[in-house]
Structure formats: C-alpha cells, structure tokens
Amino acid sequence: MKRCGLSDLRTIAGVCVFVGVCVTIAALCLTLGQPPKKEPGPEISTGGDMLDYLMSIGQIKAKDGLLVTWYHAANSKTQMQEALNSGVMVLEADVNIQGLGTVNETNIPIMAHPPDIYSDNTLQEWLDSVMLSSKGIKLDFKSIEAVSPSLDILLKKSAEMKINRPVWINADILPGPNVNHELGVNATQFLNLIQKKFPDITISPGWVTLYLPPIISNRTYTREMMVKMYDLVKDLPQRITFPARAVLTRSAWPHFDWLLQQSDRFSLTLWQGSSDPLTLDDLLFIRDNSDPEKIYYDIYEPLLSEFKQIALNSNRKKLFYSGGSLRLYFHPEDDDGILVKWFDAEGDMSALRSLLQSDFGMLTFQVDVQSVNSTLTPVAVFAESPATLPLEDCLKLVAAAANPWGVYLKPKDQVSLNETLHLLNRLNRDKMLYIPVWISMELSYGSFSTPGYIKGEDFINSVNDIFPAVTIAPRWPPENLNNGYTDQIIQDMLKLFEGVWQDVSFQLQAVPLGKAWLSTVHLLKASPMYTLTVEHTKDQGAFMDGYHGLMAIRTHTANGVYFKLPQEYRSSLMTSIYST
Ligand SMILES: *[C@@H]1O[C@H](CO)[C@@H](O)[C@H](O)[C@H]1NC(C)=O
Ligand SMILES: *[C@@H]1O[C@H](CO)[C@@H](O)[C@H](O)[C@H]1NC(C)=O
Ligand SMILES: *[C@@H]1O[C@H](CO)[C@@H](O)[C@H](O)[C@H]1NC(C)=O
Ligand SMILES: *[C@@H]1O[C@H](CO)[C@@H](O)[C@H](O)[C@H]1NC(C)=O
Ligand SMILES: *[C@@H]1O[C@H](CO)[C@@H](O)[C@H](O)[C@H]1NC(C)=O
Numbered sequence: 001m002k003r004c005g006l007s008d009l010r011t012i013a014g015v016c017v018f019v020g021v022c023v024t025i026a027a028l029c030l031t032l033g034q035p036p037k038k039e040p041g042p043e044i045s046t047g048g049d050m051l052d053y054l055m056s057i058g059q060i061k062a063k064d065g066l067l068v069t070w071y072h073a074a075n076s077k078t079q080m081q082e083a084l085n086s087g088v089m090v091l092e093a094d095v096n097i098q099g100l101g102t103v104n105e106t107n108i109p110i111m112a113h114p115p116d117i118y119s120d121n122t123l124q125e126w127l128d129s130v131m132l133s134s135k136g137i138k139l140d141f142k143s144i145e146a147v148s149p150s151l152d153i154l155l156k157k158s159a160e161m162k163i164n165r166p167v168w169i170n171a172d173i174l175p176g177p178n179v180n181h182e183l184g185v186n187a188t189q190f191l192n193l194i195q196k197k198f199p200d201i202t203i204s205p206g207w208v209t210l211y212l213p214p215i216i217s218n219r220t221y222t223r224e225m226m227v228k229m230y231d232l233v234k235d236l237p238q239r240i241t242f243p244a245r246a247v248l249t250r251s252a253w254p255h256f257d258w259l260l261q262q263s264d265r266f267s268l269t270l271w272q273g274s275s276d277p278l279t280l281d282d283l284l285f286i287r288d289n290s291d292p293e294k295i296y297y298d299i300y301e302p303l304l305s306e307f308k309q310i311a312l313n314s315n316r317k318k319l320f321y322s323g324g325s326l327r328l329y330f331h332p333e334d335d336d337g338i339l340v341k342w343f344d345a346e347g348d349m350s351a352l353r354s355l356l357q358s359d360f361g362m363l364t365f366q367v368d369v370q371s372v373n374s375t376l377t378p379v380a381v382f383a384e385s386p387a388t389l390p391l392e393d394c395l396k397l398v399a400a401a402a403n404p405w406g407v408y409l410k411p412k413d414q415v416s417l418n419e420t421l422h423l424l425n426r427l428n429r430d431k432m433l434y435i436p437v438w439i440s441m442e443l444s445y446g447s448f449s450t451p452g453y454i455k456g457e458d459f460i461n462s463v464n465d466i467f468p469a470v471t472i473a474p475r476w477p478p479e480n481l482n483n484g485y486t487d488q489i490i491q492d493m494l495k496l497f498e499g500v501w502q503d504v505s506f507q508l509q510a511v512p513l514g515k516a517w518l519s520t521v522h523l524l525k526a527s528p529m530y531t532l533t534v535e536h537t538k539d540q541g542a543f544m545d546g547y548h549g550l551m552a553i554r555t556h557t558a559n560g561v562y563f564k565l566p567q568e569y570r571s572s573l574m575t576s577i578y579s580t
Helices: 006-033 048-057 079-084 123-130 143-160 188-199 225-234 250-261 281-288 301-313 325-329 349-358 390-399 416-427 455-464 487-496 509-514 519-528 541-555 569-580
Strands: 090-097 108-110 136-141 167-175 202-208 240-245 264-273 295-296 342-344 361-372 377-381 386-391 403-410 437-444 471-475 505-509 530-535 561-564
Touching: 048 509, 079 090, 079 123, 090 123, 090 202, 108 123, 108 143, 108 264, 108 487, 123 143, 136 143, 143 167, 167 188, 167 225, 188 225, 202 225, 225 250, 240 250, 240 301, 250 264, 250 281, 281 295, 281 301, 342 561, 349 390, 361 390, 361 416, 377 390, 377 416, 386 390, 386 403, 390 403, 390 416, 403 416, 416 437, 416 455, 437 455, 455 471, 455 487, 487 519, 505 509, 505 519, 505 541, 509 530, 509 541, 519 530, 530 541, 541 561, 541 569
Parallel strands: 090 136, 136 167, 167 202, 202 240, 240 264, 264 295, 342 361, 361 403, 403 437, 437 471, 471 505, 505 530, 530 561
Antiparallel strands: 090 108, 361 377, 377 386
C-alpha cells in the first residue's frame, strides 16, 4: 500500500471528475447524433437483479424488496392466467415431473406442487405464456428429477428468444429447524446441474423446515446451518437469495445477519407457512436490521399490507438488533464512519438526560460493580467525579431516548464484564434493548500477553456464554503499543478472533498508529464483519499528536472506520479532511 497525502487524493479526485465530465459530454454527443434505437428498455439477463429489472420496467420506484409482489403456486392454467392478468410482479410456480414415482413417469416437467404429479400445464406451456408478459419468474423444485429437464427447457427457450427478465430457481437443499434427516433436494446435484446447464440465473437455496409452537420447541435456524449453506454457495458466481421461514427468522437474526454480510450477492426471501403465527413485530425487526434491497417479503395478507404501511413510515422508533452495525443504525445511505459522533457519559442523570435530548451518537460508559444488599450490581463510573449511577438506569434512559443513541461499554474487569452481560441479557429478554451495544476491553493474548488484563479467550467466552448479541470492540493493552501496531500484534489479534461470528470493531489509538499503521489494513481485509475504530482522547495527547495516525487511516479508506474523538478533535479532523 502506497502512502499518499490528502493533496494527492484531491488531485486524483479532480482528475477523475474532469475525465468523468469529458466522458459524459462525449457520450451525450454520440447519443444525440444517433437515431433513436428501435427497442427501448434495457436488456436484462436471466441472472440479473430482480429489483433493477422491476425498476427498469417502471414497476417499482425504489430498490426495495418490500415493494415486490408475488403470486404463489401459479401452476394450473387457470391459476397462471389469473396471475398473468393480475398486477403481481413475480410469478412463483412449482415444477414436478409428470407421473413421478409411478409406472407412468415421463421426463416432462409439469407445473404442480407435490404430491401432485399431474397438471394441465407443462413447464414448456407455462414459459410460452409467461414470456408474453413482463413478469419475473421463480421456479420451485421439490425433487431433483425435475431440475435437469427444466434447465434444458430454459436453455432452449433462451436460444429461441431473449427471456429478458430475472429467473430464480429454488430448492430446499439442507436440513433446517426441527428437521433431523436429509430431506429435500440433493445440494451437490442441484448446484452442479445449474452450473452445467443454465448458470445464468439467481439461485434460491433453502433449508427444509418444520415450525413447532414454542411450548413444544424453540428451535430455530442455527449458526451451523448458515455456515453449511455458506460453504455450499460461497464460490458460486450467481446471485443468491436464501428463502427464510419468516416466523423463525427473527430468533435467528444474528446468524442471518452474518450470512447476509458475507457477500453483496446475497439476499433473503422471507416466506410464511399458511398457519405460521408471524407477527408484525417480527417483520419490523427484520426490516429495521437490514438494507431494503437485501430482503424480499413473500408474506400473506392482511399482515403484509399492515406491515408495509408501518415499515414505510420513517418516523418510527426502530427495533434495532443490539449486535447490529452502526452503519445501518446511523448512516444507512453512506458507508463513511466519520458520520458517527462519540460522547463520554457525564456524572449525573440530569446531565445524561439533557445530552440524550440535544444530540445523538454513541455514548461511552466505564463500568464497575458495586455490592448492593450483597448482590453485585454494574454501575457507571465517571472520570471526574466519585459519583456512580446504576448501569441499568443509564441503559434504560438511553434505550428510551427519542434520538438515535447507542452505548459503548467498558467494563473494568472480568467481574464487571459478566455483570454487564447479565444485565444486557435481562434487558434484551424484556425487549428493552433495541440499540447498538459495543463491549470494549483491553485483552491479553499471544504477543501482547500482559498481566493485569483479561485473557482474550475468557473475554470472548463470557460474551458468547452470557450475551452474544453485541459488537465486540477489543483493544491492545497500551503497554504493547510503543512501536505502533506491528504486524505481530495484528496477526495475533486476528488469530484470537478466528471463529468469532459477531461484528468486531478493532480499537486503535491514533498516537501509536502514527508510528506504524500499515498492518492494521489486514484487520479490515480479514472479514466483512470487521471494522476499525480510531480513538484519540485528550489524555492521549493534543489533536496534532494524533494527526498522523488519524490521517493515515483516513487516507487509506473512508469505509468501515469509526473515529472515536472528543467533539473538538472531530471538528479539527473534519476540517483537515474537507477544507482546501
Ligand atoms: C398409468 O396410466 C394408465 C393409462 O393412462 C392408467 O390407467 C394408470 O392408472 C396409470 N397409473 C398410475 C399409477 O397413475
Ligand atoms: C448427493 O448426491 C451426491 C452425488 O450424487 C452424493 O455423493 C451425496 O451422497 C448425495 N447427498 C445426500 C445427502 O444424499
Ligand atoms: C420456549 O420459550 C418460551 C419463552 O421463553 C418458554 O416459555 C417455553 O417453555 C420454551 N419452550 C421450550 C420447549 O423450551
Ligand atoms: C436493599 O435492601 C433494603 C432493605 O431490605 C431495601 O429497602 C432496599 O430497597 C434494597 N436496595 C436495593 C437496591 O435493592
Ligand atoms: C464469567 O462468565 C464466564 C462465562 O459464563 C464464566 O466462565 C466465568 O467463570 C465468569 N467469571 C466470573 C469472574 O464470574
């Protein structure tokens, strides 16, 4: 990585703008000089993005999966015709093999949902009719036998004419919640057939699921299910939309969140079993914790309309997942972490209240424990005052604030950490923790093993055991930073966090960054779940003491880096970045 100053960057940006303007003018001249094309409307490949397609034909006005409408089981000729005559945007239909499993089995794909093995509509006839419309296509497969001949038909069709719309191919290929056996469509065969015969599609690979009421089972999607699915699709070239049973999605949100963050190609399609007790809150929670273009909602009425009306009202207080990313909470339209403001909690409730009313951002609490009636209680302690406040009261106040706030908690030791996590777990269970929560400690590990600090493994185990739904914000003990962020201490930190599935934001100090920062780039590269936070406090030095470190990181990237600075330092940094 070459270091370059801001002025270099500005020059480069200036050149880019200039070149961009020239290209645009040239393109305009060319376009104006040409006769208008015969066929308007862009060509869309069958592997193209569904939202781009629906935008291009004017069906939706924003790239938002919530705006897409679905017709289920458009299988028989009557159902298909009804769907084609309706305003629905995407037709979902089931493909089976005629006479499957009987002496009369053919090789002809027909439109029928198992157990039906006969239909008045073949896939060929269905495609011929649907091609006359502009509707999107989603084909569901319940048996592997139907996949190969169906892909042949698609391939033949695409050779005859431009299919000119996205095609989704769905099959449940892995065991999911409450399912113990290998049911569904053979995963390797399904994915291999697509690559071999007709790869230019969106794949919709799902889990076979069974919904059971909570009094019988609370089982939901697990991390292992996500990892297994990810391993199957991570190297494929296609767009992937994972079907997720909506009633079980909220309870597994941390794992879906992980899966979605692994690739820009991934999205979710929520579906509902006809008797699933899906709630409005479940849907709002998912909506509030995802990018609009990442989730499709294939949900029954009247719930869907009620949900749409509420979800599209932006003044609502969000049901935020406490382990979710700050980008989604504070600056969904812009990946620049400098937009987040950071504050230190002041020493009494009324100061806290007035801050919460007048601003927004992330609020830091130093946490210790006190023994009250011989039980340990986490309390917020303050640098300039002997006063303490019960952490529970502080968190409730923050969570209830009208402005968007999150908390950054710094437990003093292992005991404070455990008590803090127990408190968070309780608040979360009582549905009072819809704000981002970061937990930060200095960790002792490998080449930065240092007496007096919690062992890295113990820290991670406590979080995972007691309350995992947080962003983890590890620091190196300051004793180890005399030579800056060396490759050795970076590599060891990465090793410690192998296997951790949460969002992690590595906490860096500006002064040592100024001595050596280049290796910290590896942290950002190692996982899409990783961000950096550069801190510079007045205790650590004047603004200029941290200038080199702050600017080095800032010049390297504006994405996925937060700047935890006092307000004056933040203003100075903004001035340095944006003024000429
Ligand atoms: C197979 O087809 C024959 C002739 O159409 C029919 O009589 C018979 O019932 C079918 N068998 C099955 C198992 O569907
Ligand atoms: C799926 O098919 C492959 C190849 O035909 C086979 O090796 C594998 O055992 C099958 N998997 C399951 C779960 O049946
Ligand atoms: C599922 O969770 C609910 C609520 O926490 C609890 O009341 C119920 O006993 C649990 N069911 C099972 C089977 O564990
Ligand atoms: C501690 O115990 C006393 C006497 O039982 C009670 O009045 C008080 O409310 C308790 N304090 C807390 C914080 O539970
Ligand atoms: C903190 O919690 C972890 C995980 O449950 C446990 O292993 C550890 O012993 C606890 N430590 C203390 C000091 O309570």
